[in-house]
Amino acid sequence: MKVDISVVKEANKLLTKQMKALDAVMELHKPTKDEWFDIGEMICEQCTREEYTQKYPCPTIQAITEQLK
Numbered sequence: 501m502k503v504d505i506s507v508v509k510e511a512n513k514l515l516t517k518q519m520k521a522l523d524a525v526m527e528l529h530k531p532t533k534d535e536w537f538d539i540g541e542m543i544c545e546q547c548t549r550e551e552y553t554q555k556y557p558c559p560t561i562q563a564i565t566e567q568l569k
Contacts, residue, residue: 522564531556 531542534553544561547554557565 525560526564529558529560 528546529544530546532545534541534543534548536553542556544554544556544558547558547560
């Protein structure tokens with residue numbers, strides 16, 4: 501069976517772009533220490549608002565890590 505190398509190269513480029521996008525989302529939803537209540541819990545920096553604290557891992561990170569298992 502002969503493999504068209506251009507198809508493999510294009511698939512590799514697409515995979516690389518997808519991984520960069522995933523890394524960008526993971527970076528946005530990185531954990532940070534909750535200094536507001538001073539209890540030392542880790543929260544999602546992106547999902548937390550003044551009126552709402554989202555514990556880490558947030559639903560976004562949970563969904564990503566579940567699919568990568």
